Amino acid sequence: MNPLKTTWHHIRRSPFQSLIAAIVMVLSFFFISLFAIINSGLSSVLSYFETKPEITLFLKDGLDKTTVENIQKDLSSYQSIKEITFVSKEKALSIYKEQNKDNPLLTEMVTASILPASFEITVTNPQILEEIYQNYSTKTTVIDEIIYQKDIIQSLLDWTSATRKIGIAIILIISLISFLTIVTIIGMKITNRKDEIKISRLIGASNFYVKKPFLLEGIIYGIVGSTLGFLFSFLIALISQKSINSFFQPVVFIDLNINFYLILLVAEIFIGTFLGFFASWIGVKRYIKY
Amino acid sequence: MKIVFDQVDKKFGIVNALKDISFEIDQGEFVFITGNSGAGKSTLLKLILNQLKPSSGKILLGDVDLSLGNKDDINNTRRKIGVVFQDYQLISDKTIEENIALILDIVNYPKEKIQSRIDQVIKEVNLGTRRFLFPSQLAGGELQRAALARALAIEPEVILADEPTGNLDPENSWNLVKLLKEINQKNNTTIIMTTHNNDIVESMGKRVIKLKEGELV
Numbered sequence: 328m329n330p331l332k333t334t335w336h337h338i339r340r341s342p343f344q345s346l347i348a349a350i351v352m353v354l355s356f357f358f359i360s361l362f363a364i365i366n367s368g369l370s371s372v373l374s375y376f377e378t379k380p381e382i383t384l385f386l387k388d389g390l391d392k393t394t395v396e397n398i399q400k401d402l403s404s405y406q407s408i409k410e411i412t413f414v415s416k417e418k419a420l421s422i423y424k425e426q427n428k429d430n431p432l433l434t435e436m437v438t439a440s441i442l443p444a445s446f447e448i449t450v451t452n453p454q455i456l457e458e459i460y461q462n463y464s465t466k467t468t469v470i471d472e473i474i475y476q477k478d479i480i481q482s483l484l485d486w487t488s489a490t491r492k493i494g495i496a497i498i499l500i501i502s503l504i505s506f507l508t509i510v511t512i513i514g515m516k517i518t519n520r521k522d523e524i525k526i527s528r529l530i531g532a533s534n535f536y537v538k539k540p541f542l543l544e545g546i547i548y549g550i551v552g553s554t555l556g557f558l559f560s561f562l563i564a565l566i567s568q569k570s571i572n573s574f575f576q577p578v579v580f581i582d583l584n585i586n587f588y589l590i591l592l593v594a595e596i597f598i599g600t601f602l603g604f605f606a607s608w609i610g611v612k613r614y615i616k617y
Numbered sequence: 618m619k620i621v622f623d624q625v626d627k628k629f630g631i632v633n634a635l636k637d638i639s640f641e642i643d644q645g646e647f648v649f650i651t652g653n654s655g656a657g658k659s660t661l662l663k664l665i666l667n668q669l670k671p672s673s674g675k676i677l678l679g680d681v682d683l684s685l686g687n688k689d690d691i692n693n694t695r696r697k698i699g700v701v702f703q704d705y706q707l708i709s710d711k712t713i714e715e716n717i718a719l720i721l722d723i724v725n726y727p728k729e730k731i732q733s734r735i736d737q738v739i740k741e742v743n744l745g746t747r748r749f750l751f752p753s754q755l756a757g758g759e760l761q762r763a764a765l766a767r768a769l770a771i772e773p774e775v776i777l778a779d780e781p782t783g784n785l786d787p788e789n790s791w792n793l794v795k796l797l798k799e800i801n802q803k804n805n806t807t808i809i810m811t812t813h814n815n816d817i818v819e820s821m822g823k824r825v826i827k828l829k830e831g832e833l834v
Contacts, residue, residue, distance in 0.1 A: 340710060523708045529668060530767075531695035532723045534688065 333540040334547065337516055345548075348512045352552020352603070353559070355498075355505040356595050360560030362494040363591050368571075368580035369487045375578045376480050382456050384463055385443040385472040394469060398446065405459060407452035414445045426577050443471055506606045509548055513541050513610030524615065538611045545607020546600050553599025557592050618679040618697060618774040618807065619643055620665060625674035627660055627831075634660045635831045638674070644774065645805040647798065649818045652828035658811040659703075661828070662777050665809070666700060667691045678775075696724045699768025699806075701778040705760045707752040713763045714739070714748040717770045724771045738766040742796065758789040765793065769800065776800070778810040782817065790814065794821065 338345040384402075386395065395413070402411050414422070419442040427433040450456055456475065463470050517524070524537050568581040620642040627635040635657045642648055650658050663669040664676055667683045676683045678697075681690045700706075707716050714735055721731045739748045742762040747755060755763060761781055768776050778797065782790035794810075794817050801808045812818060818825055827834040 336710075523710075526706045526708055527719070527723065529666060529695065529700065529706065530720045530723055531692050531698075533692050536723060 330539045330543055334543040337520070337540055337544055338547070341516055341519060344512045344515055345544075348509055348548045349551055349555075351505040351508045352548050352599065353555045355501045355602075356553040356556025356599060357559050358501055358556075359498055359595060359598075360557045360591060361563070362498055364560060364564050364581065366491060366494065367582070367587065368575070368578075369483075369490060371580060371582065372575060372578050373480070373483055373487055376483060381450055381475075382448050382459055383474040384446045384448070384459075384470055385474070386445060387469055387471045388443065390444075390469060395444070398469060402446060402448060402459070405450075405455055407450050407455045409449040409451045410447075412447040414447060416440065416442050416444050419444065429573075502602065505552070506602060509545055509603060509606035510610040510613070513545060513607045514614045516544070517541060517610065517614040534615075538615060541611050541615075542604060542607050545603040545605075545610070547603070548607075549599035549601070549603025550596055552603070553595040554592070557595050561588060619677070620775070620807070620809075621675070621677040622661075622664075623675040623677070625664065625676060626672045627657070627664060627669060628672040633831050635664070635671075635828075638833055640826060640833065642807060642809065644807055645801070647801045647808045647821070647823040648810070649821070649823055649825045650809060650811040650828065651813070651815075651818060651825055652834075654813075655830075656828040657831040658828055659779055660831075662700075662779050662809065662811060665775075665777060666695065666698060696771065697774045699771060699773035699776045701761070701764045701768050701776065701781045703780040703783055705752065705764045707760065707763060707767070709752055712749050712751055713744060713755070713766070716752075716763065717767050720767050721770055726771065734770055738770045741769060742766040757784045758786070761785060761789070761793060765796065772804070773806060775807040775809065778808065780811050780813065782812060782814055790817065 384398075386398070399411060399413065402408065416439040420437065420439040423437060423442060424434050448459065460473055460475050464473055527537055564581050565583070568583065571580050572578075574580075622638050622640050625635060625638045626633065638657075638661070650661060652658050660669060664671055664683075665678070670686065671684055674684070678694050681687075681694050683691065683694070707713070708719065711719065717735050717738060718731055721734060726734060735748070739745070742765050744759065744762055744766060747759055747763070752760060752763070761784065765778075765781070768778075776797065781793055781797075785793065797808050797810065798821065800806050
């Protein structure tokens, strides 16, 4: 008798228990997938800010060419400077237009004259940033505003780290719940089929023959749970992609990269199979004594 | 498969269910085990099936010493024994055909031959269309035949029948015993049958192992 057929028979004979096991698994993998997608989005946000200039000095309007060149010369004199980029008013306008190309209302009224020119500075040694910030924050005659990315990145890092910790904790708790649910449900199914197991043994069934359908059942819950959980979260990502990405603009928070989702699916099926097998193995070990 | 009991004792707490039992049964013998209720007949069958372990003594089934408790040996030996339990022990949520298919699968019967083997034994015990019914849908005599069909399916070397006529009317009892006799003669299958029915025992003229309060008489 095909063990898969026997397993299917077990599933059909106690459909509600099977349904609970499958739902718990689906929920677990739904949250795991969701966490992976959010985590990937947070990483995109972080890397966006990390690739941005580490400090930006916005210049006062009406500065002459010599003053601007002197500022650039002064900035170049700092050690550990990686790159200094001068962004003129015209360049700032073109960047602004590019960033808001989907929203003509925001670009219609804006001209180069209302946007400040700036210096974008990246460094090899972050300690120098503080020094630049301290020196230029006092030069209020030439500097209009300073944006120091350190604060943003630090606060983003804190948020990302907290989100990851909470996410991992939730996933661990949910995985533990689904693990214990499968152990209990397999145990209940074994108890329900006690007579069948006893008869099978008396007519010569080996230990593995008796256990195999229950182990397969756990694996099926794992595979079905991980696949459906993934599909639900993918669906949510697909539906909400536009609105979420527009909120995080210009960062692409939900990137429908096929490789990412394929790897996620394969990894989840693998974890689901292992989780289902391990839980049913514990259940079988606990409830079938030989 | 020769069956040897060598000074076998079986105790349940302070109760001595079997005391110093020694006998040999050769391949192809038809043996009745008789005795009153509580004499130890079912215990003896359970020891052969290794459902129980002896408290002392040795039980040999062919070359296998069951008292050593090797799981593979026990499973392999069980696969050579067809059992007709007094309470049938058919799996309730499987049809008769599925019950028979299960045992064939357990003994690794060639997959392509399973269906034809089922057809054969169903015909042999005359269950006809009942094969697609569940045990709860069959009458006592039919259940006993279904249990026998399952035992026969694996072409066993030994058939253990524990009071197979206990729940049957006289006509069905005789039919079952005749069938067992036929199988014994045709296939040289060892038959070990426990019974209370002295008429059957006397009219068959076969070897009898009589137990009284756990001892051979």
